[in-house]
Amino acid sequence: MEDILEKLTIAVKRGKADKNSPYPPDMKGQEGADELTAEALKMGFTAEEVLQKALVKGMHLIGEDFSAGKAFVPEMLMAAKAMKAAMKHIEPFFKSGSVKQKGTVILGTVQGDLHDIGKNLLGMMVEGAGWKVVDLGADTPFEKFKGALEEHPGAIVGMSALLTTTMVNMKGITEKIKAMNPDTIVMVGGAPLSQEFCDQIGADFYSPDPQGATEFLDGLVQSS
Amino acid sequence: MEHHYTVRLEPLGKQIRVQAGTPLKDILFPYGVEFPCGGKGLCGGCRVKVLQGSVSLDEEHKRALEKLGLKDPWRLACRSRVTGDVTLEIGQFDTFILADSSPFHFHPRPGYGIAFDLGTTTLVAQLVSLESGEVVAVETEVNPQARYGGDVISRIEYAVLQQGADELTRLIREKFAAMTGRLLRKTGGTPPEKILIAGNTVMHHLFCGRDLAPMASYPFETPHGDACRFTAEELGLPADHTEILFLPVLGSFVGGDILAGIVATGLDESEDPVILVDLGTNGEIVVGNRDRILCASTAAGPAFEGTNIHMGMRATTGAISSVTVEGGEIKTHVIGNEKARGICGSGLIDAIAVFLDTGQIDAGGRITGDRERLPLTQEVFLTQKDVRELQLAKSAIASGLHILMDRLGYGPQDISNVYVSGAFGTFINLTNTARIGLLDFPEEKIIKMGNTALLGTKMLLFEDGERVDRILRKTAHLSLESNPRFQDIFADNMMFMP
Numbered sequence: 001m002e003d004i005l006e007k008l009t010i011a012v013k014r015g016k017a018d019k020n021s022p023y024p025p026d027m028k029g030q031e032g033a034d035e036l037t038a039e040a041l042k043m044g045f046t047a048e049e050v051l052q053k054a055l056v057k058g059m060h061l062i063g064e065d066f067s068a069g070k071a072f073v074p075e076m077l078m079a080a081k082a083m084k085a086a087m088k089h090i091e092p093f094f095k096s097g098s099v100k101q102k103g104t105v106i107l108g109t110v111q112g113d114l115h116d117i118g119k120n121l122l123g124m125m126v127e128g129a130g131w132k133v134v135d136l137g138a139d140t141p142f143e144k145f146k147g148a149l150e151e152h153p154g155a156i157v158g159m160s161a162l163l164t165t166t167m168v169n170m171k172g173i174t175e176k177i178k179a180m181n182p183d184t185i186v187m188v189g190g191a192p193l194s195q196e197f198c199d200q201i202g203a204d205f206y207s208p209d210p211q212g213a214t215e216f217l218d219g220l221v222q223s224s
Numbered sequence: 225m226e227h228h229y230t231v232r233l234e235p236l237g238k239q240i241r242v243q244a245g246t247p248l249k250d251i252l253f254p255y256g257v258e259f260p261c262g263g264k265g266l267c268g269g270c271r272v273k274v275l276q277g278s279v280s281l282d283e284e285h286k287r288a289l290e291k292l293g294l295k296d297p298w299r300l301a302c303r304s305r306v307t308g309d310v311t312l313e314i315g316q317f318d319t320f321i322l323a324d325s326s327p328f329h330f331h332p333r334p335g336y337g338i339a340f341d342l343g344t345t346t347l348v349a350q351l352v353s354l355e356s357g358e359v360v361a362v363e364t365e366v367n368p369q370a371r372y373g374g375d376v377i378s379r380i381e382y383a384v385l386q387q388g389a390d391e392l393t394r395l396i397r398e399k400f401a402a403m404t405g406r407l408l409r410k411t412g413g414t415p416p417e418k419i420l421i422a423g424n425t426v427m428h429h430l431f432c433g434r435d436l437a438p439m440a441s442y443p444f445e446t447p448h449g450d451a452c453r454f455t456a457e458e459l460g461l462p463a464d465h466t467e468i469l470f471l472p473v474l475g476s477f478v479g480g481d482i483l484a485g486i487v488a489t490g491l492d493e494s495e496d497p498v499i500l501v502d503l504g505t506n507g508e509i510v511v512g513n514r515d516r517i518l519c520a521s522t523a524a525g526p527a528f529e530g531t532n533i534h535m536g537m538r539a540t541t542g543a544i545s546s547v548t549v550e551g552g553e554i555k556t557h558v559i560g561n562e563k564a565r566g567i568c569g570s571g572l573i574d575a576i577a578v579f580l581d582t583g584q585i586d587a588g589g590r591i592t593g594d595r596e597r598l599p600l601t602q603e604v605f606l607t608q609k610d611v612r613e614l615q616l617a618k619s620a621i622a623s624g625l626h627i628l629m630d631r632l633g634y635g636p637q638d639i640s641n642v643y644v645s646g647a648f649g650t651f652i653n654l655t656n657t658a659r660i661g662l663l664d665f666p667e668e669k670i671i672k673m674g675n676t677a678l679l680g681t682k683m684l685l686f687e688d689g690e691r692v693d694r695i696l697r698k699t700a701h702l703s704l705e706s707n708p709r710f711q712d713i714f715a716d717n718m719m720f721m722p
Contacts (some may be wrong), residue, residue, distance in 0.1 A: 064718035069608035072589055072615065074715040112441025114705045119712065138705075139442045164381045188373075 004015075004043065005054040008036040008086070009073050010060025012128075013065075015078025017085040030072040034085040039047055047093035047123060051130060055086055059128025066121075073117065076084040080124035087127070102131045104155035106148045108140030111169045112186055115162035120188055122158060123211040141175045149180065156217065158167070159203075171201040178202060187213055232311040234275065246311075246561045248272065252541070253650065255364065257301065257314055264675060270301040270315075277310035303714070305561075306593040332356065335417040336406060337685035340400070341481065342423035342679040343367060344376055344505070347399060348678055354417060354684055359412040359682075368395040369430065375505050375526060376426040376477070380484045383429075383436045383689040392430045399475040400431070401460040415456070415464035422471045422681040424479035424506060425449060432470055439477070443703065451480075451692070471681070471692065473699025477521035482508045483695060484680030487672040488540045489643040489673060492517065496640035497632070500676070501663065503528050503569070503646045506620050510699075511628040511639075517699040518632060521622035527617035528569035528648045534607045537566035544604055545651050547574035554578065556600055564601045570651035575606055576614055577656035580681030580720050587720050618662040619717035625663075627707050642669050645676035654688065660720060704705065 010016075011033040014024050015174045018034035023049055024114035031039075033055075040050050064072035093099040093114040105126050109116040116138040127133045134152060136144045157177055161167035167190060174186050185203040188198050227244035227564070231251055242251060249270070249337045255603070257270060265288035270281075274297040281289075285303040289504030299314070315645070333354045340699030341348045344367060349360040369392050372382040385390035403451030404419065421431065425446060429436045434448035450474040457463050471480025482502065485491075491498050493514050500510040512518060517589055530543070537543045544567040548555045556571070558564045567575065579585040579598055589611050597605040642665050663670060671678070684692065704710055 069612060070590055072612055072718065074718050075588060077711070114442045114703075116705075117711055120711065150698075163377055164383065165377055166442075167291045168385060169441070 004036060004040050005045065005050070007031070008033060008040060008050070008054035009058040009061070011036055012055055012079055012082045012086065013061045015062075015075060015082050017051070017078075017082045022080075030059040032085065033120065034088070037086040037089045041089060047090050047099045049158075050086075051099060052088055055083055055090070055099050056130055059125060060211075060214075062126075063125050063209075063214065067209045070095060073121065074119050074122070080120075080128075083128050101132045102130045102217070104134060104152040105158055105217065106134045106136065106145060106155045107158045107160075108136035108145060109138040109139045110161045110166055110173065111139055113161045113163055113166035113169075114138045116160070118162065119160040122160070122210040122213055124212050126158075126217060129214040131217060135206060141186040142176045145173060145177060146180065148152065149177070149184065156185045156187065156220070158187040158189070158213065160188070164192045164193050167197065170203065174201050174203050187216065189213065207219070213221060225250070229306050230309045231306060232276075234311065236315040236608065242306055242388070243561050244306060246306045248299075248304040248306065250541070250545075250559045250561070251306070252314065253300050253647075255314075255362070261585070265300050265303050268294060269298065271298050272301050272304070272315055273297050273313040274299060274324045275311040275313055277308050279304045279310055279312075279607060280307045280308070302709045309527070311569050312625065315339050331686060333417070333452045333686075336360070336411050336414060337682075338416050338419040339678055339681040340404075340419060340421040341484075341675060342396070342400075342421055342427045343677070343680060344379070344424065344427060345370060347403065349403050349407060350678065350682060351410055351416070352682055353684065355655055356638065357686075361407050363406055365399060365403060368399050374531065377426060377540045379426050379430065380436050380440050384440045387636055389433075389436060393433050396427075396431050397459055404459075404461060410564050411544065411655050413464065413702060416466050418685055419466060419468045420471065420681045420684055421469065422481045422484040423675045424471045424480075424481050424508075425477050426478050426479075427481075428452070428470055428473055444476045446473065446476075449475070449479075451689075471684075472696060474519050474699050477506050478508050478510075478519045478701055478705065481677035482510060482519060482679075483692065484684065485643075485645050485673075485676035485698075486517065486682035486685050486695055486699075487511060488645075488676040489641075491643070492691070494640070497634050498631075499639055499642045501621060501625070501642065501649075502676075503644060503649045503652070505529060506622065507617070509621065509623065509628060511632055511634065512699070515698065516632065516697070518628045518702050519699060520624050520628055520702045520704050522620040522704060524617045524620040525613070527572070527613040527645075530566065530568045530572070532533065533567065533572060533610045535566040535604050536572070536610070537568055539568040539570065539647065542566065544571035544575075544600060545570040546653060547571055547600060549578050551580070551717070554600060556604075564604045567600065567604055567606075568651070570653065571600075572606075573609070573660055573662065574653055574656050575600055576611060576661040577653075577722075579606070580722075585611060587722065589718065589720060595636065615718045616659070616722075618660055619714055622661055622664070622717040626703050626705050626713055627710070628702060631702065636665060639665065639669065641671055643671050643673050643676065647675070650674050661717060 016027045016032040018032035023113045109119050123133045188203045195206050205216050225238045232239050279299045285438050300564040332454050337352045337354050339350050347365045347716045350359045432452040438446045450471040454468040456466050473479045485500050497513045502508045505526045507522035510519045542565035544564050545557045545559050599605040655665045
């Protein structure tokens with residue numbers, strides 16, 4: 001019985017979206033995250049169980065590999081596709097309230113910057129860890145964060161930047177978010193950033209990789 | 225105890241002490257000498273005249289010279305090593321069209337011109353006789369702005385966020401005046417007719433004193449990219465009639481240096497579609513022909529220049545510049561024939577290709593087994609992160625080409641030539657470049673051009689402004705990241721497909 005959850009964990013980690021997907025080549029013809037999730041639910045596993053024991057686990061494993069340099073952007077994106085295929089089946093349970101998400105995370109590449117692959121990787125990891133993700137896209141000004149915060153009170157904000165000339169825009173946005181509500185947690189990330197920069201601009205958390213950010217987020221749930 | 229010899233280079237007037245056996249290619253490269261055929265001994269572009277002393281000759285070298293119709297005292301730099309004290313004249317500076325096989329119709333005119341390549345890292349200026357096309361004198365210097373950051377983004381940051389623009393403008397103009405002044409000592413007091421300056425968008429703005437703020441953030445489009453004219457007095461040169469012009473920007477980060485590259489490669493006059501790739505930090509790419517040209521910058525990052533690589537370094541003495549496998553054993557070539565201290569971009573590409581073939585790196589870029597390091601010599605090794613950096617850089621270029629070619633409706637088979645410019649391009653092994661998926665074109669289509677910015681600027685000294693205007697009219701800039709499929713294409717191109 002538990003076997004199918006294990007298979008699903010591997011399908012997510014390896015990025016096998018569905019039976020027809022050619023990636024990864026060595027899993028050709030095998031069932032992917034799509035089919036395995038449907039089957040698991042049919043077999044009587046709750047959506048909560050499928051999410052926690054397979055999807056979250058699979059994303060955690062690929063996240064660990066990414067942190068260690070063993071997996072890279074392409075593998076992460078494939079895993080994200082597999083997870084998306086699985087989430088189609090889980091989403092109705094979120095809406096009905098039978099599965100609780102851990103909270104909401106609002107993500108955006110900061111105003112002036114167009115590079116959003118890093119932010120997208122974080123988004124899939126956070127979603128894969130059981131959070132609701134509101135992705136505001138690239139070149140995101142304060143007003144958009146504000147709108148999203150008003151719609152999702154208590155949400156956590158994550159901002160990314162790839163350039164030293166755009167990361168400075170995080171400062172103004174962080175200040176304005178804190179002025180709205182000093183308790184709003186702001187996470188920052190991106191290639192040119194550092195813990196020092198995070199402290200300087202008054203943000204709450206920095207991580208050089210998405211795994212660190214999901215662990216931070218999960219820590220918030222446990223401590224509350 | 226190793227032997228050292230003295231090499232004198234004319235007309236540069238430089239004197240260098242090097243170890244016995246050092247390849248001449250390694251010595252001449254930093255002085256802007258180009259190796260059009262990539263150092264295969266085929267084109268004669270790197271020929272040198274032995275004025276004093278001797279350079280020994282092996283059979284292969286002798287045959288190469290015969291084929292090219294060259295006799296004593298000529299040698300091919302790419303085939304030669306230092307075997308004694310020697311004085312050399314660099315033949316290349318006499319004939320200023322290098323790799324372009326089509327005849328260049330230049331109209332001799334009286335006087336002198338100066339072609340200035342104003343790079344982010346290095347500055348090269350050549351004094352050219354407009355009558356003969358000869359290079360009379362050369363000046364090279366490190367860009368004095370480099371202390372405020374190695375790449376264009378850090379220059380923008382210093383100029384815009386730290387209000388350092390005036391300082392950067394002052395530094396570069398002072399250096400420009402000093403280099404020009406030294407060149408003009410060679411003209412016997414004749415002021416030049418023309419000085420043409422080529423540089424990327426950031427160098428253009430900093431030299432011309434234009435506001436860089438638009439280049440600090442999205443959409444990275446500048447309204448100040450037009451050609452910029454100066455009088456001699458404005459730039460601290462003796463007052464005269466000299467026409468001084470900084471070439472215009474093509475779009476976004478793609479500047480006048482690439483415009484000059486288009487001229488140097490003849491891309492704008494080619495019937496068949498061709499590609500120009502600059503393998504530097506900005507990774508500019510151009511695809512097109514005489515009808516339509518698209519350009520983009522690809523944010524390749526500095527991996528090809530050895531930055532962000534654990535043991536990376538520039539292509540200078542002590543850098544592993546190529547890696548091969550012989551009888552299952554890894555062999556390295558070290559620039560300057562010295563002990564390896566690190567690895568430069570061309571060595572990195574070779575090393576990755578070698579490790580892919582030996583299975584020590586898999587198609588996803590992961591180091592196989594439980595190793596953390598892949599040794600090349602006793603001291604120099606690659607890390608997992610190095611492989612990742614290279615994947616990002618090569619995918620940036622490959623994805624950019626993919627998107628531009630797609631937009632113009634070209635497949636790889638439609639492209640007649642791929643011109644590779646940039647210092648780094650000169651050393652690369654084309655088989656390995658294709659192997660790692662950086663430039664996946666048949667080897668015979670790829671032409672290494674060296675410094676196309678300088679070459680094109682020199683060619684423009686002999687033309688009126690018409691050609692530049694024509695290029696500007698048919699060239700459009702494309703923002704790659706705004707392509708909705710960019711992320712998928714970028715991820716696909718990171719893989720190492722066999």
